[in-house]
Amino acid sequence: MQQKSIDQYESESFKPQSQLQFFDSWQRAIIPFQPLDPAKIGLYACGPTVYDYAHLGNLRTYIFVDILRRTLKLNGYQIHHVMNITDVGHLVSDADSGEDKMEKGARKHNKSAWQIAEYFENKFLSDLAELNIETPETICRATEHIQQQIEFVQQLQDKGFTYQTSDGVYFDSSKLKDYGQLARLDIAGLKSGVRVEAAEKRSITDFALWKFSRGEQRQMEWPSPWGIGFPGWHIECSAMSEHYLGKQFDIHAGGEDHIPVHHTNEIAQSQAKNGHRQASYWMHGYFLQLDQQKISKSGTSLLLSELVQRGFSPLAYRYLVLTSHYRSHLNFSWQSLQQASDRMIKLKTKVSAWPEDGQVDRYFWNKFTEKINNDLAMPQAMAVLSEMIASEIADENKRATLQQMERVLGLDLLKADQVSSEIPLQVITLAEQRWQARKQKNWLEADRLRELILQAGYQMQDQDKGFKLEKTKLSKVTVY
């Protein structure tokens, strides 16, 4: 018989008592999690399109997937988590028109599509590492699975689900009885009044499986049975999830914008080819917003590196995200980030004084895992954490309990490192104002603000795309 490791004993003795349950976007209800094979959970989460830096919104979705992954592990499951990298085929418009985002990004950055794919993928992976997001077991690039995608399209063609135009091979959505069920799409409503001219599509809900290069000079293109071109965006996820996880696996996750188009089309492809949806559960993280608008690469963007430049630890952002439920919108503000950062620093300072060798407090542990197992209710789980900290239990037991909670939180609360952000919000606001004044070439105002920042004990260093704030020796003065 195989010996169990200490880690296995440890995990088993802290397995949550409560039933794990999730909100499934297909059924639109919270339902108990029943794995296909308890020995190995298949989890597929759509990865980034690597044509630019990932913004805080994108990263919120990956923090949600990380909490999901850690919760599954906490419940004793082994997982195979697959994340794709979209490095070709995602067009600017989800309606199959416009340029390929990669080719557009290449022009913007004056590099080849292959170079920017590599560059932004690496940047993305380092953002994940800074946020303590665990690395999926498999990370797969669309450009390295062209053959699987071609074979998938071929099978769809053999089953009669495709048609060809001068522009590419399209999926015929009218052939599938419940097309659009995930999003509860009103197909008749969508069709009325819409002209589908650009791609000679027969219907607004049809979508590209393979696009032709059509004499254009493309950097990324491959031969196929239909002609030289490149795959449509949705086919990569159906093909790669099947390649790595099989025709049926447990959970498919992504951001809420994937419900009406990307996941709807992924489901259509797999259902047409295999006769069933590929995943049992469909989970979606809601948007991070700025001034009630979706943060997006093409519109208002905000990067992790900009937070770091302003003196915040990336984990302060993780903390902020954990104070919201993944199924509600989170509106970003510097003030809420500052509050999250202050709370985290306070907590870390407290924890650093607590002795080791305590016992996990079962009352708080059970309460915490009950919240997490109830559709990843992180705000309530964080409230249990605060309750535990404020409780009368011995400090060493608080430490031991927190250590267990950290398996899901991933906030490094027990790490005795320097948390970089103690910059007061007033100073950040002054710096923002000075940056704006400088952009408007209002030098007098910019100098006045610089002086105030200096008086507050900080100095501002201007950089290409933003600024850096550093403490000076005069750091005792406060700003009002």
Ligand SMILES: Nc1ncnc2c1ncn2[C@@H]1O[C@H](COP(=O)(O)OP(=O)(O)OP(=O)(O)O)[C@@H](O)[C@H]1O
């Ligand atoms: N504002 C947001 N908040 C949370 N998740 C988001 C947000 N914007 C995109 N996502 C999610 O981020 C993940 C990566 O998306 P991807 O890299 O394809 O973004 P994108 O569509 O190119 O970004 P954008 O829409 O900002 O141009 C997806 O799961 C997507 O749903």
Ligand SMILES: [Zn+2]
């Ligand atoms: Zn996908």
